[in-house]
């Protein structure tokens with residue numbers, strides 16, 4: 172494994188494989204997350220990639236299979252896209268408070284970050300390989316390996332070909348104007364704006380066009396949503412909803428739960444994110460359990476592919492307070508009140524109203 176770049180301000184959730192998220196306040200200090208603060212989600216160790224021999228294979232249902240070096244890839248027209256990545260397991264800790272979720276990382280609400288990605292639109296590489304008419308999905312394969320149920324295999328996933336042909340979906344080799352760091356997928360990763368982070372496959376080695384979604388474990392079993400009554404012992408993996416577009420979500424990053432604040436005017440700040448390219452239309456905050464809501468101010472900057480940062484001034488009387496937030500997206504979809512309404516045994520897609528408890532004195 173190559174030496175890891177320093178991650179000074181990340182909270183490490185797991186050393187090996189490395190999984191880490193920034194502190195809540197640091198996360199929203201700027202619209203674009205600096206590379207060294209961007210959350211890291213790895214299912215295996217970061218692979219060592221030889222740039223000389225590196226090739227991206229494009230195969231499956233194509234007329235012209237390709238094997239492209241990094242030099243070949245640089246000959247395609249370049250593009251830059253702002254996109255927020257969020258792990259489907261973000262906010263799992265609140266689901267665990269409802270009922271235990273063993274063997275999954277207890278992410279707080281910081282497994283999300285926003286960057287400007289540069290590279291080539293995936294559609295260009297796909298068009299160069301000339302997809303056959305029956306191709307419906309693009310499967311991605313990473314160079315990293317992981318083990319599940321006694322099998323060792325590479326991380327993978329897929330997206331529908333229709334989504335892959337959107338101009339925003341990139342094969343990225345740069346992040347915030349710097350070469351892609353090893354922890355984020357160097358030399359090349361997919362960036363799928365509007366979808367759960369798992370589909371943005373890092374250390375990309377292969378694109379395979381298929382009639383059906385990828386049969387990789389991380390597409391066929393993990394990252395599927397099951398009803399609350401289904402558990403690991405009675406799960407029929409084929410029946411779960413394959414996660415793609417993320418649900419609308421919002422979180423209070425400041426103040427943090429447990430903070431003691433001077434009574435009076437407090438500025439509440441956080442992020443809001445819609446899935447599938449939808450825009451954030453409104454963010455509300457409440458201090459009376461959701462009885463009444465105050466509209467927050469959305470900060471400038473952002474698109475349907477990125478988060479929106481927001482803030483709201485609140486007057487807090489001396490005493491204990493629970494501050495809540497919820498967002499609406501441009502399809503008028505909003506968030507459920509409580510994590511118990513979305514609990515699932517893998518702990519994905521928690522978008523319940525976010526709550527922080529503070530004391531004003």
Ligand code: MTE
Nearest residue numbers: 210211212213214258313326368369372373
């Ligand atoms: N790609 C590979 N090859 N291996 C992985 O473990 N993790 C996925 C995705 N791509 C992963 C991967 C998950 S679950 C997420 S949320 C994002 O990468 C996180 O990207 P980041 O580490 O750059 O934040």
